[in-house]
Amino acid sequence: MxxxxxxxxxxxxxxxxxxxxxxxxxxxxxxxxxxxxxxxxxxxxxxxxxxxxxxxxxxxxxxxxxxxxxxxxxxxxxxxxxxxxxxAGAPPGPPPGPSREVRQSILDLLRRLPQAAAIVTSATYEVIAWNDLAAALMEDFSALPRRERNLVRRAFLGPHRQGLRLYGLSDVDAFGHASAQHLRATAARYPDDPEVTGLVGELLRGSAEFARLWASHDVSAAPTLIKTFQHPLVGPVTVNCDVLSITDRDQRVVIYTAEPGSRSEEALRLLSVIGTQRMEVTEG
Structure with a gap:
């Protein structure tokens, strides 16, 4: 000491x-x-x-x-x-829980990507920051209670919007597989965090598929580089998916961009104009 x-x-x-x-x-x-x-x-x-x-x-x-x-x-x-x-002469133990505080420079980066939809996720897949285009493409996260912003919970337990599971993602099953693997690694990093253990317990009780994936003890997954969203107003939007790790916060920036000149690029341009007005559309 x-x-x-x-x-x-x-x-x-x-x-x-x-x-x-x-x-x-x-x-x-x-x-x-x-x-x-x-x-x-x-x-x-x-x-x-x-x-x-x-x-x-x-x-x-x-x-x-x-x-x-x-x-x-x-x-x-x-x-x-x-x-x-x-x-104090007492080596630190594991962090108390995943950080939800996003650096201001990252928030500024999201705003400087007007042609890309971008979100920041915590170690538990909670969406903790987003830009306007991400809200238009996926959901107006500001209108959701915090628990519904968790993508792994939504993938396995719903709720579904417009009859589509997790925004109609083309690789929703692969996403579920990968998120279960990443969540197991997160649980090992934060073994005493009640939010992490509570989320895992909720998923194990509510989803037989998650329980099966959890039992495999896998902790790594190949990244998905291309995704297609089924949007209720502009139809399918195919995007490249790039993930940037923020290692000091145990967070990830997920950036969705469309191929130049593609129909999906035009759809993203339209969504940037429509914005979150799509939230007013009656759900079918």
Whole structure:
């Protein structure tokens, strides 16, 4: 345990957080930058005396529970959380759960792809960001509750739109196979995350096909490079599918583009004009 470095690190992380960041009033007599020690301690569910001793390099080695509370209270990134554990002499365990926070640069990238439909998925296949064309091609994800944005849940458990399973994808069975394999690897990376274990349990109970694929213990799948969506307004749209990994967030950017000069390219152009007006179409 490196007490001096740990103390300096905690102090630097505390001072960068404003009271407003954690829903606390600034108050007229605040003289120090960031949070007060007692506020950080309260957020971490430890005593002010204990936290003060840590910042003064006099504290005992924190337990993993205390380190988890500090990481949460000080809003540490995954890299900062790992650093905190190393300073405390307690090697970090697995991440608490898949990240759902998308970097601003990735959000900007999605907006800069007006001729391509693009989404970002988490390690559990939840759609966590998308551009306008993706919403027009697939679904207006902003209108869906969070659980319905999960593509692997939709592939195996529905609901279906316009009588089509998962947007009428031509390779929906192959997608289901690949997603089950990837989800098994995700479950190994986040063994204690309740959302991951809950999703797996729900799929095992609700889908015999998923249970069969899960029992195979496969964890890799060949990528699908071409997909066809059955769209209720413009008909079939065939696109190239490219997947870019964001390794530090355990996320993926999925980009759909049509061949230049093809009918599908014209369909995407039409969808960029129609937008999500298709959501008003009566479902058959």
């Amino acid at each position: 490196d007490r001096r470095e740990l103390a300096a690190f905690l102090r630097s992380r505390r001072e960068r957080i404003t009271p407003a960041d954690v829903g606390l009033p600034a108050g007229p007599r605040r003289r120090t930058p960031g949070l007060r020690r007692e506020e950080a301690a309260q957020l971490a569910f430890i005593s002010t005396e204990y936290y003060t001793r840590l910042e003064q390099a006099r504290g005992p080695r924190p337990s993993r529970e205390v380190l988890a509370g500090l990481a949460r209270a000080l809003r540490l990134s995954d890299a900062e959380r790992d650093h905190l554990h190393h300073l």
